[in-house]
Amino acid sequence: MTGKKKRVLVVEDSPIVLKIIGHMVRQELDESLYEVDFVDSMAAASQLMEEHTYFAALADLNLPDAPNGEVVDSVLAKGIPCIVLTGTYSEERRESLLKLGIVDYVVKESRFSYAYAVKLVNRLALNEFIKVLVVEDSTTARNYVKGLLEQHLFQVLEAENGLQALDIYKQHPEIRLIITDYHMPEMDGFELVREIRGQSDKTDLAIIGLSSVEKSALSAKFIKNGANDFLQKPFFPEELHCRVIHNLESIELIQALNDAANSDYLTKLYNRRYLFDVGGAQYDHAQPNKPFAVALMDIDHFKAFNDNYGHEAGDAMLVHVGQLLKESFSRFLVARMGGEEFCVLLPGLSQNQAYTLMNNFRTRFEDEGMYLGDEYIQATISIGVTSMKGDNLDSMIATADELLYRAKEVGRNFVIGDDSA
Numbered sequence: 001m002t003g004k005k006k007r008v009l010v011v012e013d014s015p016i017v018l019k020i021i022g023h024m025v026r027q028e029l030d031e032s033l034y035e036v037d038f039v040d041s042m043a044a045a046s047q048l049m050e051e052h053t054y055f056a057a058l059a060d061l062n063l064p065d066a067p068n069g070e071v072v073d074s075v076l077a078k079g080i081p082c083i084v085l086t087g088t089y090s091e092e093r094r095e096s097l098l099k100l101g102i103v104d105y106v107v108k109e110s111r112f113s114y115a116y117a118v119k120l121v122n123r124l125a126l127n128e129f130i131k132v133l134v135v136e137d138s139t140t141a142r143n144y145v146k147g148l149l150e151q152h153l154f155q156v157l158e159a160e161n162g163l164q165a166l167d168i169y170k171q172h173p174e175i176r177l178i179i180t181d182y183h184m185p186e187m188d189g190f191e192l193v194r195e196i197r198g199q200s201d202k203t204d205l206a207i208i209g210l211s212s213v214e215k216s217a218l219s220a221k222f223i224k225n226g227a228n229d230f231l232q233k234p235f236f237p238e239e240l241h242c243r244v245i246h247n248l249e250s251i252e253l254i255q256a257l258n259d260a261a262n263s264d265y266l267t268k269l270y271n272r273r274y275l276f277d278v279g280g281a282q283y284d285h286a287q288p289n290k291p292f293a294v295a296l297m298d299i300d301h302f303k304a305f306n307d308n309y310g311h312e313a314g315d316a317m318l319v320h321v322g323q324l325l326k327e328s329f330s331r332f333l334v335a336r337m338g339g340e341e342f343c344v345l346l347p348g349l350s351q352n353q354a355y356t357l358m359n360n361f362r363t364r365f366e367d368e369g370m371y372l373g374d375e376y377i378q379a380t381i382s383i384g385v386t387s388m389k390g391d392n393l394d395s396m397i398a399t400a401d402e403l404l405y406r407a408k409e410v411g412r413n414f415v416i417g418d419d420s421a
């Protein structure tokens with residue numbers, strides 16, 4: 001990891017609870033991303049907060065030197081998102097904690113509560129990169145929702161009606177969640193949902209509709225129009241947070257499944273299936289008057305490489321090729337076809353341009369080997385590159401394959417293009 005680690009403070013006086021949280025931290029928080037400090041008193045926590053900048057804190061409400069939640073106040077006063085650990089639960093306690101602006105509270109009941117608290121830290125780190133659009137004409141209601149989302153570190157954008165929301169969504173297509181009211185001037189919530197669903201489906205963008213209790217039929221209508229979920233007003237902060245997290249996690253899960261289905265497990269490049277699905281569509285929709293090149297490449301004598309250095313070293317070499325390809329062709333679709341064969345689609349590139357890029361890659365690969373323990377090992381690659389358009393992507397790949405075969409025939413570590421064939 002290149003950036004600085006995020007620092008998390010845990011303040012808890014019970015040794016047993018500290019031990020369990022320590023275990024959860026090791027299980028849930030990647031140590032290359034987080035640095036966690038454990039202390040058992042307000043005095044020690046105050047000292048550390050003077051010395052470091054914290055990303056988040058888990059703080060016990062009752063400490064021997066701070067029996068009335070003073071540590072929570074001081075964590076919040078420093079602007080640190082705070083997850084409160086409390087031994088007891090009561091309605092008054094809950095209300096007073098929420099008023100303070102904490103991220104969440106966790107009743108110290110079982111290891112599941114501690115797991116929840118620790119996982120929340122990870123969630124906050126993800127939230128920092130997520131844009132949420134709040135669409136609501138009442139400033140008070142909008143600010144309320146915005147404030148709750150900001151406690152969970154989301155980047156919040158605001159719109160007063162559906163039309164404004166559409167405009168903002170156009171400017172920020174990376175928005176992952178829209179929370180929208182129903183009654184608004186210019187364009188109401190239903191119309192907004194219908195419009196948005198014409199552009200993005202439920203697996204790319206979540207929409208939560210807000211409706212009042214008196215008009216509970218609105219909730220069903222929101223869903224029928226394409227919202228992922230709804231929330232009846234007035235709602236508790238916890239309800240909003242749970243719905244938000246639940247909907248984002250669903251999208252993230254689907255995204256992860258899609259990624260797994262489309263990528264190669266070893267090199268993390270796209271796989272053959274993705275190449276033919278997405279690359280095939282790219283080819284079919286390419287402008288007929290524009291060039292389109294396809295390169296197919298294969299590591300030389302890879303069987304011998306495996307025999308000499310072992311299968312694991314072979315795997316490492318495949319990952320190495322994948323990394324170099326990603327770096328060298330970041331603008332283009334790169335896929336692992338299977339085995340030691342890779343493909344790059346180069347829409348818009350002429351034969352000459354594609355040939356030059358491929359030859360540069362060939363020499364780069366030849367020059368930049370990799371370390372296997374202390375040993376520096378190198379390999380070479382042969383490439384076939386064509387810009388002769390066929391009926392479809394398959395036929396171009398077949399042509400590139402013939403050229404690749406020629407590159408092997410003439411001695412390997414070679415690029416063969418249409419002209420040189």
Ligand SMILES: Nc1nc2c(ncn2[C@@H]2O[C@H](COP(=O)(O)OP(=O)(O)OP(=O)(O)O)[C@@H](O)[C@H]2O)c(=O)[nH]1
Binds near residue numbers: 303311
């Ligand atoms: N380590 C490793 N090896 C693989 C993987 N997939 C395929 N291979 C090996 O790649 C080798 C490909 O060998 P061949 O097709 O005979 O070709 P080659 O030895 O590279 O020879 P040329 O292509 O003619 O230069 C086989 O030994 C496969 O076992 C993989 O995922 N990991």
